[in-house]
Amino acid sequence: MADEEQEQITVRKEKLERIRRLGVEPYPTTCQCTHSLKELREKFAELVKAEREVSVAGRVSTVRSHGKTCFLDLVGGEGRIQVYLRQDNLSDREWELHGLLDIGDIIGVSGTPMVTKTGEETILAKTLIFLTKALRPPPVVKETTDESGKKTLHDAFSDKEARYRQRYLDLMVNPDVRRLFRTRTRIIEEMRSFLDLRGYLEVETPVLQPIYGGASARPFTTYHHALDMNLYLRIADELYLKRLIIGGFNKVYELSKDFRNEGIDRLHYPEFTQLELYEAYSDYNGMMEIFEQLLVHIADTVFATKDFEFDGERFTIQPPFERLSIPEALSGKLGLDVMEASAKDLFSACKRHKLEVEGGWEWEEYFNELVEGLLEPNIKQPTFLVDFPQRLSPLAKPRADDPRLVERFEPFIMGVELGNAFTELNDPVLQRANFTAQESLRAKGDEEAQAMDEDFIVALEYGMPPTGGMGIGVDRLVMVLTDNPQIRETILFPQLRPK
RNA sequence: GAGCCGCUAGCUCAGUCGGUAGAGCAUCUGCCUUUUAAGCAGAGGGUCUCGGGUUCGAUUCCCGGGCGGCUCACCA
Numbered sequence: 001m002a003d004e005e006q007e008q009i010t011v012r013k014e015k016l017e018r019i020r021r022l023g024v025e026p027y028p029t030t031c032q033c034t035h036s037l038k039e040l041r042e043k044f045a046e047l048v049k050a051e052r053e054v055s056v057a058g059r060v061s062t063v064r065s066h067g068k069t070c071f072l073d074l075v076g077g078e079g080r081i082q083v084y085l086r087q088d089n090l091s092d093r094e095w096e097l098h099g100l101l102d103i104g105d106i107i108g109v110s111g112t113p114m115v116t117k118t119g120e121e122t123i124l125a126k127t128l129i130f131l132t133k134a135l136r137p138p139p140v141v142k143e144t145t146d147e148s149g150k151k152t153l154h155d156a157f158s159d160k161e162a163r164y165r166q167r168y169l170d171l172m173v174n175p176d177v178r179r180l181f182r183t184r185t186r187i188i189e190e191m192r193s194f195l196d197l198r199g200y201l202e203v204e205t206p207v208l209q210p211i212y213g214g215a216s217a218r219p220f221t222t223y224h225h226a227l228d229m230n231l232y233l234r235i236a237d238e239l240y241l242k243r244l245i246i247g248g249f250n251k252v253y254e255l256s257k258d259f260r261n262e263g264i265d266r267l268h269y270p271e272f273t274q275l276e277l278y279e280a281y282s283d284y285n286g287m288m289e290i291f292e293q294l295l296v297h298i299a300d301t302v303f304a305t306k307d308f309e310f311d312g313e314r315f316t317i318q319p320p321f322e323r324l325s326i327p328e329a330l331s332g333k334l335g336l337d338v339m340e341a342s343a344k345d346l347f348s349a350c351k352r353h354k355l356e357v358e359g360g361w362e363w364e365e366y367f368n369e370l371v372e373g374l375l376e377p378n379i380k381q382p383t384f385l386v387d388f389p390q391r392l393s394p395l396a397k398p399r400a401d402d403p404r405l406v407e408r409f410e411p412f413i414m415g416v417e418l419g420n421a422f423t424e425l426n427d428p429v430l431q432r433a434n435f436t437a438q439e440s441l442r443a444k445g446d447e448e449a450q451a452m453d454e455d456f457i458v459a460l461e462y463g464m465p466p467t468g469g470m471g472i473g474v475d476r477l478v479m480v481l482t483d484n485p486q487i488r489e490t491i492l493f494p495q496l497r498p499k
Numbered sequence: 500g501a502g503c504c505g506c507u508a509g510c511u512c513a514g515u516c517g518g519u520a521g522a523g524c525a526u527c528u529g530c531c532u533u534u535u536a537a538g539c540a541g542a543g544g545g546u547c548u549c550g551g552g553u554u555c556g557a558u559u560c561c562c563g564g565g566c567g568g569c570u571c572a573c574c575a
Contacts, residue, residue, distance in 0.1 A: 006508095006509065006526095006544085007509090007526065007527085007543075007544055008509060008525075008526055008527095008544095009509090011526065011527075012526095062535075062536085064534050064535060064537050064538095065531090065534095065537090066531055066532065066533085066534065066537075066538090067530070067531040067532065068531080068532045069531090069532040069533075069534080070532095070534090071533075071534045071535065071537085073535080082534085082535075084533075084534085086532060086533095087532075088532080102526090103525075116533050116534075116535095117533055118533070118534075118535075120533090120534085120535070122533085136509080137509055137510085137525065137526080138509090138510090139509075139510045139511090139525090140509080140510060140511095140524060140525050140536095141510080141511090141524095141536095142524070142535095142536035143535095143536070144535095144536055145535095152536090154511075154523080154524070154536055155510050155511040155512085155523080155524055155525090155536090156510090156511075157510065157511085158511080159510090159511090159567090159568095160567075160568065161506095161566075161567045161568080162510090162567095164567095173510095216574090216575070217574070218573095218574080260574070261574095262573065262574040263500090263572085263573055263574060264574095265570095265571095265572095265573095265574085267574090268573095268574055270574095356571090356572085364575075365575075367575090368575045369575090371575085372575075392575065448574080448575080496566085496567080497565090497566065497567090498566090499565085499566060499567095
């Protein structure tokens with residue numbers, strides 16, 4: 001809200017002037033701390049015993065003032081500590097400064113660690129300095145604990161719009177949100193170390209691409225002045241990573257953002273983080289193993305458990321994950337052979353199961369509806385959906401025993417699609433034919449159909465070894481592992497329309 | 500894009516069957532040297548999301564806009 005200045009801001013500005021009149025700089029350049037708040041708590045007992053003086057800094061989160069004494073809480077990093085100010089322990093000037101303190105200010109305190117008679121670990125302050133005067137009050141969130149130890153938040157800063165628009169406030173006052181984003185970073189770190197340890201090379205490929213490929217989606221378009229041409233923000237990294245496989249890097253991965261110009265909902269976000277990895281002389285079975293091991297690694301290192309909860313239901317990361325053949329599962333459910341069925345058959349099957357479809361669609365569109373409507377929502381435990389129709393998979397290699405299917409899988413947990421992987425198509429002639437088929441879909445108005453990429457075909461003609469490849473939606477994996485049903489909760493600064 | 504819902508104090512919310520509004524926390528004043536939603540006593544603070552309509556009078560009713568939430572659609 002643009003500011004007719006609020007009373008609380010005016011008052012704080014006046015305090016700022018009074019601080020300066022005391023000869024104190026409210027925004028000093030340096031601060032010497034002996035411990036972070038987190039370290040302080042970890043070593044508290046020994047510091048009390050040693051009667052060591054410590055210096056710490058943090059943001060004032062609450063103040064409990066009692067005349068000639070004052071308790072306040074400092075927070076920051078992943079720590080919190082109570083500070084005990086006594087008039088008789090401080091200089092007159094410092095005591096006067098304490099009266100100019102507000103919630104949200106950042107201060108430094110030196111003093112001795114002690115435990116109060118209520119058992120609270122506390123710094124008895126000997127000096128007090130301002131590090132930053134806050135001119136706006138943060139949201140005030142308080143917490144009570146009942147006899148059973150159950151915590152209740154009062155006036156939680158919970159409005160999603162406010163939390164996303166001012167994520168710094170969300171992080172400042174909601175420790176769970178800070179924890180979530182630390183966990184997100186830990187997951188990504190462990191993805192890297194898992195792959196690095198297995199000899200994968202992390203690479204960077206173009207975000208700006210002249211031809212967008214590797215997935216079916218509408219791109220963001222931009223313009224390069226010097227080259228006088230349109231470029232697209234990548235929708236996938238796939239075709240460039242495969243060029244690296246052709247070049248002789250046998251194991252590569254890229255961990256970065258892809259962009260798809262589509263709607264936002266609980267599972268979709270236009271700029272999302274994807275891990276893509278490719279391994280020469282592997283295949284989709286190899287990718288399944290890597291997926292399983294990667295999840296086990298993350299579960300062990302980040303969460304130290306294999307049991308997780310999502311949206312009130314439990315799942316366990318315990319390989320081997322179930323392999324569920326889509327045609328078999330669908331055929332069983334519908335009582336007909338879906339691979340032999342006509343578009344019309346699938347249409348009536350959709351109708352029978354009350355899926356919202358219209359007549360005149362392509363076979364694969366009905367097929368998709370059935371997979372999404374009947375199969376995916378029922379997957380709770382980690383599961384690989386396998387045996388996708390070739391017509392839906394222009395970059396995957398057909399199965400030798402049934403070329404109507406490709407060697408492809410999608411991992412699911414709790415109904416959430418976490419990725420997509422296949423044995424990569426390395427037959428340049430077939431690849432060209434698939435692109436051509438996609439082009440004709442595009443000509444019919446399918447905006448998401450893939451574009452012919454002649455340069456990629458040329459690369460394939462030089463010979464790509466048999467290769468397994470996989471993409472993993474990192475935001476979604478974070479969602480599932482942290483029990484967050486909304487993808488935007490896992491993204492630091494979600495896009496909103498300007499107010 | 501569609502449907503439903505929301506927008507009131509810094510924060511979380513209540514309320515006005517149409518007569519310009521209230522609570523807790525926060526803020527301000529006073530008291531208080533071990534508190535932890537500290538306490539006690541008092542005070543201030545709002546173009547009730549914006550525009551239009553109906554009306555003597557709209558924050559409240561009606562229409563439209565903005566922003567947001569949820570669900571659905573798109574995103575296989």
